[in-house]
Amino acid sequence: MIGAIYYICAFLVISNVLITRVGSSHWMIRFTDFPRLQLFYLGAVGTVFGFFYELHDSWIDKAILVLVIFSTVYQLIRIYPYTPLARKEVADEPPSTDTPDVSVLVSNVLDKNRRADLLLKLIEKRNPDVILLMETGMWWEQAMQVLEDEYKYSVKVPLENAYGMHLYSRLKIEAAQVHYKIQKEVPSITARLVLAKGQSLKLYCLHPKPPSPTENETSVNRDAELLIYAADINDKMEPALVIGDLNDVAWSKTTRLFQQISGLLDPRKGRGFFSTFNAFIPFLRWPLDHVFFSEHFQLRSIARLPSIKSDHFPIFISLDFAPAKKHKQEVPEEATEEEEEWAEEKIKEGIANGNSPETE
Secondary structure (H helix, E strand, O other), X not given: OHHHHHHHHHHHHHXXXXXXXXXOOEHHHHHHHOOHHHHHHXXXXXXXXXXXXXXXXOHHHHHHHHHXXXXXXXXXXXXXXXXXXXXXXXXXXXXXXXXOOEEEEEEEOOOOOOOHHHHHHHHHHHOOOEEEEEOOOHHHHHXXXXXXXXXXXXXXXOXXXXXXXXXXXXOEEEEEEEEXXXXXXXXXXXXXXXXXXXXXXXXXXXXXXXXXXXXXXXXXXXXXXXXXXXXXXXXXXXXXXXXXXXXXXXXXXXXXXXXXXXXXXOOOOOOOOOOOEOOOOXXXXXXXEEEEEOOXXXXXXEEEOOOOOOOEOOXXXXXXXXXXXXXXXXXXXXXXXXXXXXXXXXXXXXXXHOOOHHHO
16 A cells, blocks of 8 residues: 555656646646645655665665655745745835835635625735725625725626626726737736825736636747736836736746746745635645735735635735845845747737737
8 A cells, every 4th residue: 555655656656747848738738837845745754665665675666755855845845935944035114103105905706706795804904905806796795885985996707707807996096908919808007006095006917818618728828928018017117016817836947937027026935825715725726816016115015815715715915115125135046048038929929829919
Protein backbone atom coordinates (compact mmCIF):
# COMPACT_ATOMS: atom_id res chain seq x y z
CA MET A 1 0.00 0.00 0.00
CA ILE A 2 2.78 2.43 0.96
CA GLY A 3 4.65 1.51 -2.19
CA ALA A 4 1.59 2.26 -4.33
CA ILE A 5 1.11 5.67 -2.67
CA TYR A 6 4.79 6.45 -3.24
CA TYR A 7 4.70 5.62 -6.94
CA ILE A 8 1.48 7.59 -7.45
CA CYS A 9 3.04 10.64 -5.74
CA ALA A 10 6.20 10.18 -7.79
CA PHE A 11 4.31 9.98 -11.07
CA LEU A 12 2.23 13.10 -10.35
CA VAL A 13 5.04 15.38 -9.20
CA ILE A 14 7.56 14.27 -11.84
CA SER A 15 5.10 14.36 -14.74
CA ASN A 16 3.94 17.84 -13.72
CA VAL A 17 7.46 19.24 -14.01
CA LEU A 18 7.90 17.61 -17.41
CA ILE A 19 4.54 18.82 -18.70
CA THR A 20 5.09 22.41 -17.55
CA ARG A 21 8.22 22.54 -19.70
CA VAL A 22 6.09 21.95 -22.80
CA GLY A 23 5.50 25.27 -24.55
CA SER A 24 1.88 24.58 -25.40
CA SER A 25 -1.09 26.85 -24.65
CA HIS A 26 -3.57 23.96 -24.54
CA TRP A 27 -5.70 23.98 -21.40
CA MET A 28 -4.47 20.55 -20.28
CA ILE A 29 -0.90 21.84 -20.31
CA ARG A 30 -1.60 25.24 -18.76
CA PHE A 31 -3.72 23.73 -15.99
CA THR A 32 -0.53 22.20 -14.60
CA ASP A 33 0.42 25.71 -13.39
CA PHE A 34 -2.40 25.68 -10.86
CA PRO A 35 -1.85 22.88 -8.28
CA ARG A 36 1.77 23.65 -7.38
CA LEU A 37 1.09 23.86 -3.64
CA GLN A 38 -0.74 20.53 -3.69
CA LEU A 39 2.06 18.92 -5.73
CA PHE A 40 4.64 20.24 -3.27
CA TYR A 41 2.80 18.45 -0.47
CA LEU A 42 2.57 15.27 -2.55
CA GLY A 43 6.26 15.47 -3.32
CA ALA A 44 7.11 15.94 0.34
CA VAL A 45 5.03 12.88 1.25
CA GLY A 46 6.64 10.89 -1.54
CA THR A 47 10.11 11.89 -0.39
CA VAL A 48 9.39 10.80 3.19
CA PHE A 49 8.03 7.46 2.02
CA GLY A 50 10.99 6.95 -0.29
CA PHE A 51 13.56 7.56 2.45
CA PHE A 52 11.97 5.95 5.47
CA TYR A 53 10.22 2.97 3.94
CA GLU A 54 13.23 1.79 1.94
CA LEU A 55 11.57 2.09 -1.43
CA HIS A 56 14.86 2.81 -3.17
CA ASP A 57 16.70 -0.50 -3.21
CA SER A 58 17.16 -0.70 -6.99
CA TRP A 59 18.91 1.89 -9.12
CA ILE A 60 15.56 2.66 -10.79
CA ASP A 61 13.95 3.43 -7.43
CA LYS A 62 16.94 5.57 -6.48
CA ALA A 63 16.60 7.50 -9.72
CA ILE A 64 12.87 7.98 -9.10
CA LEU A 65 13.57 9.27 -5.59
CA VAL A 66 16.09 11.79 -6.93
CA LEU A 67 13.52 12.98 -9.48
CA VAL A 68 10.84 13.25 -6.77
CA ILE A 69 13.17 15.38 -4.63
CA PHE A 70 14.08 17.56 -7.61
CA SER A 71 10.41 17.98 -8.59
CA THR A 72 9.41 18.85 -5.01
CA VAL A 73 12.13 21.50 -4.80
CA TYR A 74 11.00 22.84 -8.18
CA GLN A 75 7.45 23.30 -6.84
CA LEU A 76 8.78 24.93 -3.67
CA ILE A 77 10.78 27.45 -5.69
CA ARG A 78 7.64 28.41 -7.60
CA ILE A 79 5.42 28.92 -4.56
CA TYR A 80 8.04 30.16 -2.08
CA PRO A 81 7.59 33.90 -2.87
CA TYR A 82 3.98 33.59 -1.61
CA THR A 83 4.89 32.09 1.75
CA PRO A 84 5.43 34.18 4.91
CA LEU A 85 9.09 33.10 4.82
CA ALA A 86 9.79 35.13 1.68
CA ARG A 87 10.62 38.81 1.42
CA LYS A 88 7.59 41.07 1.15
CA GLU A 89 7.25 42.85 -2.17
CA VAL A 90 4.98 45.44 -0.56
CA ALA A 91 6.15 46.97 2.71
CA ASP A 92 3.93 46.99 5.79
CA GLU A 93 2.31 50.31 6.59
CA PRO A 94 2.50 51.23 10.31
CA PRO A 95 -0.84 50.77 12.11
CA SER A 96 -3.10 53.78 11.85
CA THR A 97 -6.58 54.75 12.98
CA ASP A 98 -7.01 56.99 9.94
CA THR A 99 -9.30 55.88 7.14
CA PRO A 100 -7.32 54.32 4.28
CA ASP A 101 -7.27 56.26 1.02
CA VAL A 102 -8.93 53.44 -0.90
CA SER A 103 -10.37 50.07 0.05
CA VAL A 104 -11.64 47.46 -2.40
CA LEU A 105 -13.77 44.33 -2.17
CA VAL A 106 -13.54 41.91 -5.10
CA SER A 107 -15.97 39.02 -5.44
CA ASN A 108 -16.77 36.48 -8.12
CA VAL A 109 -20.28 35.81 -6.88
CA LEU A 110 -21.05 32.70 -9.02
CA ASP A 111 -23.83 33.46 -11.46
CA LYS A 112 -26.23 30.82 -10.06
CA ASN A 113 -25.63 31.82 -6.43
CA ARG A 114 -28.56 33.58 -4.76
CA ARG A 115 -27.07 34.44 -1.35
CA ALA A 116 -26.83 38.17 -1.97
CA ASP A 117 -27.57 38.65 1.73
CA LEU A 118 -24.20 37.17 2.68
CA LEU A 119 -22.37 39.50 0.30
CA LEU A 120 -24.28 42.54 1.55
CA LYS A 121 -23.37 41.65 5.15
CA LEU A 122 -19.68 41.52 4.18
CA ILE A 123 -19.96 44.86 2.42
CA GLU A 124 -21.61 46.39 5.49
CA LYS A 125 -18.90 44.98 7.76
CA ARG A 126 -15.89 45.88 5.60
CA ASN A 127 -17.31 49.16 4.25
CA PRO A 128 -15.16 49.24 1.08
CA ASP A 129 -14.87 52.31 -1.13
CA VAL A 130 -14.96 50.20 -4.29
CA ILE A 131 -16.78 46.94 -5.02
CA LEU A 132 -16.16 44.77 -8.06
CA LEU A 133 -18.57 41.89 -8.66
CA MET A 134 -18.17 39.30 -11.43
CA GLU A 135 -20.43 36.64 -12.94
CA THR A 136 -23.32 39.06 -12.44
CA GLY A 137 -26.50 39.09 -14.49
CA MET A 138 -29.73 41.01 -14.03
CA TRP A 139 -30.66 39.09 -10.86
CA TRP A 140 -27.49 40.29 -9.15
CA GLU A 141 -27.90 43.81 -10.49
CA GLN A 142 -31.35 44.03 -8.91
CA ALA A 143 -30.12 42.48 -5.65
CA MET A 144 -27.38 45.13 -5.42
CA GLN A 145 -29.68 48.11 -5.97
CA VAL A 146 -29.65 48.68 -2.20
CA LEU A 147 -26.02 49.81 -2.54
CA GLU A 148 -26.73 52.67 -4.89
CA ASP A 149 -27.69 55.27 -2.28
CA GLU A 150 -24.20 55.06 -0.82
CA TYR A 151 -22.26 53.94 -3.89
CA LYS A 152 -23.35 56.68 -6.25
CA TYR A 153 -20.96 55.79 -9.06
CA SER A 154 -21.31 52.54 -10.94
CA VAL A 155 -20.55 50.71 -14.17
CA LYS A 156 -22.96 47.87 -14.92
CA VAL A 157 -22.44 45.13 -17.48
CA PRO A 158 -25.13 42.51 -16.75
CA LEU A 159 -24.56 39.35 -18.76
CA GLU A 160 -26.05 35.89 -18.40
CA ASN A 161 -22.93 34.09 -19.68
CA ALA A 162 -21.01 34.14 -16.35
CA TYR A 163 -18.95 37.16 -17.51
CA GLY A 164 -21.16 39.98 -16.32
CA MET A 165 -19.38 42.64 -14.28
CA HIS A 166 -20.62 45.32 -11.87
CA LEU A 167 -18.46 48.07 -10.42
CA TYR A 168 -19.74 50.22 -7.53
CA SER A 169 -17.84 53.11 -5.96
CA ARG A 170 -18.41 55.84 -3.43
CA LEU A 171 -15.30 57.50 -4.88
CA LYS A 172 -15.87 59.50 -8.04
CA ILE A 173 -15.51 57.54 -11.28
CA GLU A 174 -14.44 59.39 -14.42
CA ALA A 175 -13.90 58.28 -18.02
CA ALA A 176 -15.31 54.81 -17.43
CA GLN A 177 -15.16 52.49 -20.44
CA VAL A 178 -16.30 48.93 -21.05
CA HIS A 179 -13.91 47.03 -23.30
CA TYR A 180 -14.00 43.72 -25.12
CA LYS A 181 -10.29 43.40 -25.76
CA ILE A 182 -10.19 39.88 -27.15
CA GLN A 183 -13.64 38.28 -27.06
CA LYS A 184 -16.85 40.20 -27.70
CA GLU A 185 -18.72 38.44 -24.88
CA VAL A 186 -15.99 38.97 -22.25
CA PRO A 187 -15.92 42.55 -20.88
CA SER A 188 -13.37 44.46 -18.88
CA ILE A 189 -13.74 47.90 -17.31
CA THR A 190 -11.29 50.77 -17.14
CA ALA A 191 -11.95 54.00 -15.27
CA ARG A 192 -10.29 56.86 -13.49
CA LEU A 193 -10.94 56.80 -9.75
CA VAL A 194 -10.69 60.08 -7.82
CA LEU A 195 -9.61 59.72 -4.21
CA ALA A 196 -11.04 61.82 -1.40
CA LYS A 197 -7.87 63.97 -1.23
CA GLY A 198 -8.02 64.72 -4.96
CA GLN A 199 -5.44 62.28 -6.31
CA SER A 200 -6.53 59.95 -9.08
CA LEU A 201 -5.63 56.47 -10.24
CA LYS A 202 -6.36 54.28 -13.24
CA LEU A 203 -8.55 51.32 -12.32
CA TYR A 204 -8.61 48.12 -14.38
CA CYS A 205 -11.28 45.46 -13.74
CA LEU A 206 -10.57 42.16 -15.49
CA HIS A 207 -12.17 38.74 -15.81
CA PRO A 208 -10.79 36.90 -18.85
CA LYS A 209 -11.98 33.43 -19.81
CA PRO A 210 -9.84 30.59 -18.43
CA PRO A 211 -8.28 27.83 -20.49
CA SER A 212 -10.64 24.91 -19.94
CA PRO A 213 -12.62 22.33 -21.92
CA THR A 214 -15.82 24.37 -21.49
CA GLU A 215 -14.44 27.90 -22.00
CA ASN A 216 -11.34 28.34 -24.18
CA GLU A 217 -9.38 25.35 -25.42
CA THR A 218 -6.14 27.28 -24.99
CA SER A 219 -4.82 30.03 -22.73
CA VAL A 220 -4.11 32.31 -25.69
CA ASN A 221 -7.06 34.68 -25.17
CA ARG A 222 -6.53 35.00 -21.42
CA ASP A 223 -2.79 35.54 -21.79
CA ALA A 224 -3.27 38.13 -24.53
CA GLU A 225 -5.79 40.17 -22.52
CA LEU A 226 -3.58 40.27 -19.44
CA LEU A 227 -0.50 41.21 -21.44
CA ILE A 228 -2.35 43.91 -23.42
CA TYR A 229 -3.28 45.59 -20.16
CA ALA A 230 0.22 45.12 -18.76
CA ALA A 231 1.64 47.01 -21.73
CA ASP A 232 -0.99 49.74 -21.36
CA ILE A 233 -0.09 50.23 -17.69
CA ASN A 234 3.61 50.31 -18.54
CA ASP A 235 3.05 52.98 -21.20
CA LYS A 236 1.10 55.29 -18.89
CA MET A 237 3.37 55.00 -15.82
CA GLU A 238 0.67 56.44 -13.55
CA PRO A 239 -0.95 55.28 -10.29
CA ALA A 240 -2.81 52.10 -11.16
CA LEU A 241 -4.89 49.39 -9.56
CA VAL A 242 -5.79 46.07 -11.24
CA ILE A 243 -8.52 43.95 -9.67
CA GLY A 244 -10.48 40.90 -10.69
CA ASP A 245 -10.63 37.18 -11.27
CA LEU A 246 -7.76 36.71 -13.72
CA ASN A 247 -8.35 32.96 -14.04
CA ASP A 248 -4.64 32.47 -13.55
CA VAL A 249 -2.48 31.72 -10.54
CA ALA A 250 0.01 34.19 -9.13
CA TRP A 251 3.05 32.04 -9.95
CA SER A 252 2.27 31.26 -13.61
CA LYS A 253 4.51 32.51 -16.40
CA THR A 254 1.78 34.82 -17.70
CA THR A 255 0.99 36.47 -14.38
CA ARG A 256 4.67 36.87 -13.53
CA LEU A 257 5.21 38.47 -16.94
CA PHE A 258 2.15 40.66 -16.38
CA GLN A 259 3.87 41.99 -13.27
CA GLN A 260 7.23 42.43 -14.94
CA ILE A 261 5.80 44.40 -17.87
CA SER A 262 3.29 46.47 -15.87
CA GLY A 263 5.62 47.05 -12.91
CA LEU A 264 2.71 46.45 -10.51
CA LEU A 265 3.18 44.98 -7.04
CA ASP A 266 1.67 41.84 -5.54
CA PRO A 267 0.81 42.25 -1.84
CA ARG A 268 0.59 38.47 -1.36
CA LYS A 269 4.33 38.00 -1.76
CA GLY A 270 5.78 37.34 1.66
CA ARG A 271 2.32 37.16 3.25
CA GLY A 272 0.51 34.09 1.97
CA PHE A 273 -1.43 32.55 -0.88
CA PHE A 274 -4.88 34.06 -0.17
CA SER A 275 -6.35 31.24 -2.27
CA THR A 276 -9.85 32.21 -3.36
CA PHE A 277 -10.88 29.25 -5.55
CA ASN A 278 -12.32 26.62 -5.08
CA ALA A 279 -14.26 27.62 -1.98
CA PHE A 280 -16.12 24.30 -2.08
CA ILE A 281 -13.03 22.05 -2.12
CA PRO A 282 -10.57 22.84 0.71
CA PHE A 283 -7.69 20.70 -0.60
CA LEU A 284 -7.93 22.12 -4.15
CA ARG A 285 -7.54 25.87 -3.77
CA TRP A 286 -5.35 28.41 -5.53
CA PRO A 287 -5.19 32.21 -5.85
CA LEU A 288 -7.31 33.22 -8.86
CA ASP A 289 -8.65 36.57 -7.61
CA HIS A 290 -6.05 39.30 -7.66
CA VAL A 291 -5.29 42.85 -6.59
CA PHE A 292 -2.17 44.43 -8.09
CA PHE A 293 -1.18 48.06 -7.62
CA SER A 294 1.57 50.47 -8.56
CA GLU A 295 4.37 51.54 -6.23
CA HIS A 296 2.48 54.75 -5.44
CA PHE A 297 0.49 52.85 -2.79
CA GLN A 298 1.22 51.39 0.63
CA LEU A 299 -0.64 48.37 1.97
CA ARG A 300 -2.88 48.77 5.00
CA SER A 301 -4.49 45.31 4.96
CA ILE A 302 -5.36 42.35 2.79
CA ALA A 303 -7.75 39.53 3.66
CA ARG A 304 -9.61 36.64 2.15
CA LEU A 305 -13.18 37.01 3.34
CA PRO A 306 -15.70 34.36 4.47
CA SER A 307 -17.79 32.36 2.04
CA ILE A 308 -20.83 33.88 0.34
CA LYS A 309 -21.77 30.44 -1.08
CA SER A 310 -19.90 31.17 -4.28
CA ASP A 311 -17.11 28.94 -5.56
CA HIS A 312 -14.82 31.95 -4.96
CA PHE A 313 -14.06 33.61 -1.65
CA PRO A 314 -14.16 37.43 -1.82
CA ILE A 315 -10.93 39.31 -1.25
CA PHE A 316 -10.49 42.69 0.46
CA ILE A 317 -7.64 45.17 0.40
CA SER A 318 -7.06 48.66 1.80
CA LEU A 319 -4.35 51.04 0.61
CA ASP A 320 -2.85 54.43 1.27
CA PHE A 321 -1.71 56.70 -1.53
CA ALA A 322 1.90 57.43 -0.55
CA PRO A 323 4.17 57.97 -3.59
CA ALA A 324 6.85 59.49 -1.36
CA LYS A 325 7.32 56.04 0.23
CA LYS A 326 7.66 54.05 -2.99
CA HIS A 327 11.36 53.49 -2.31
CA LYS A 328 10.26 50.95 0.33
CA GLN A 329 8.73 48.65 -2.27
CA GLU A 330 10.43 45.74 -4.00
CA VAL A 331 9.73 46.57 -7.63
CA PRO A 332 9.43 43.49 -9.89
CA GLU A 333 12.40 42.81 -12.13
CA GLU A 334 11.93 43.96 -15.70
CA ALA A 335 11.07 41.50 -18.44
CA THR A 336 13.94 40.32 -20.60
CA GLU A 337 13.99 40.96 -24.34
CA GLU A 338 13.05 37.31 -24.90
CA GLU A 339 10.11 37.59 -22.49
CA GLU A 340 8.89 40.77 -24.16
CA GLU A 341 9.02 39.05 -27.55
CA TRP A 342 7.00 36.14 -26.11
CA ALA A 343 4.44 38.62 -24.76
CA GLU A 344 4.15 40.39 -28.13
CA GLU A 345 3.69 37.04 -29.84
CA LYS A 346 0.91 36.06 -27.42
CA ILE A 347 -0.87 39.39 -27.92
CA LYS A 348 -0.80 38.99 -31.71
CA GLU A 349 -1.97 35.38 -31.40
CA GLY A 350 -4.80 36.39 -29.05
CA ILE A 351 -5.99 39.21 -31.33
CA ALA A 352 -5.96 36.85 -34.32
CA ASN A 353 -7.75 34.18 -32.31
CA GLY A 354 -10.34 36.51 -30.78
CA ASN A 355 -13.52 38.03 -32.17
CA SER A 356 -13.58 41.50 -30.63
CA PRO A 357 -14.51 44.48 -32.81
CA GLU A 358 -11.91 46.48 -30.82
CA THR A 359 -9.08 44.55 -32.49
CA GLU A 360 -10.46 44.15 -36.00
